[in-house]
Amino acid sequence: MEKKQQENEERVDTKEKKAEEQTTENEMNDQKTMEEQKTQNQDTDGHEQAEEQLPEEMKQLKDELDQVKQEKEELYERLLRLQADYENYRRRTKKERENDLKYKAQDLITELLPVLDNFERALQVEVNDDQAKSFVDGIKMVHRQFKDALTKQGLEEIQTVGEQFDPHLHQAVMQVQDDEKESNEVVEELQKGYKLKDRIIRPAMVKVNQ
Structure with missing residues (x-):
């Protein structure tokens, strides 16, 4: 009898224990469910916040891209x-070098022009003495050699008598009235003018018909 009562008590204890375990398990499941729901809600909130932040980030990226494009265009223009x-x-330095080579003798030739003028004035003097003629012949030879050397450097006389007056080539110091000549025609050369290649280094002094 006592044994049967003891077995009944053990069954009751077992049932109560199972009930407690079931209750604990249910509570744990409920807590787990609540935590999962909370996590899901947090994920949902985070996703919504991310969606709200996305347009702002895209706008910021677009602004940065526009700035990079502008800087690129500015650098390209520079x-x-x-x-x-x-x-x-x-091109400028090349032209300057070419001019330096082309007109390298200009300063020297410009300084020698008065010497050339004096030679030509001396040759215009008429002499009758044979000894003086020999001296003049020597001057003519030196003058010819001197002029040939300058010509090889590019020196060229400016044409005057019979030409139309050109202010770039001629310097009019006198005017005359001659009906047999054309208007603005150079009728007399008073001092020779010279070009060095294509550059005027001294205009010719001339007399011009009105």
């Missing part, structure tokens, strides 16, 4: 200007 400046500098 590069083009630098290239143009360099090309202008290169």
Whole structure:
């Protein structure tokens, strides 16, 4: 009898224990469900916040991209200007070097022009004495050699008498009235003018018909 009562008590204890375990398990499941729901809600809130932040981030990226494009265009424009400046500098220095070579003798020749003038004035003097004629012949030879040397350097006389007056080539110091000559025609040369290649280094002094 006592044994049966003990077995009944053990069954009751077992049932109560199972009930407690079931209750604990249910509570744990409920807590887990609540935590999962909370996590899901947090994920949902985070997703919504991310969606709200996305347009702002895209706008910021677009602004940064526009700024990069603008800086790129400015750098490209600067590069083009630098290239143009360099090309202008290169052409200018090349032309200067060419001119330096082309007209390297200009200063010396300009200083020698008065000497050439004196030679030609001396040759205009008429002499009758044989000894003086020999001296003049020597001057003529030196004058010819001197002039040939200058011609090899590019010196050229400016044409005057019979030509139309050109203010770039001629310097009018006198005017005359001659009906047999054309208007503005050079009728007399008072001092020779010279060009060095294509550059005027001294205009000719002339008399011009009105």
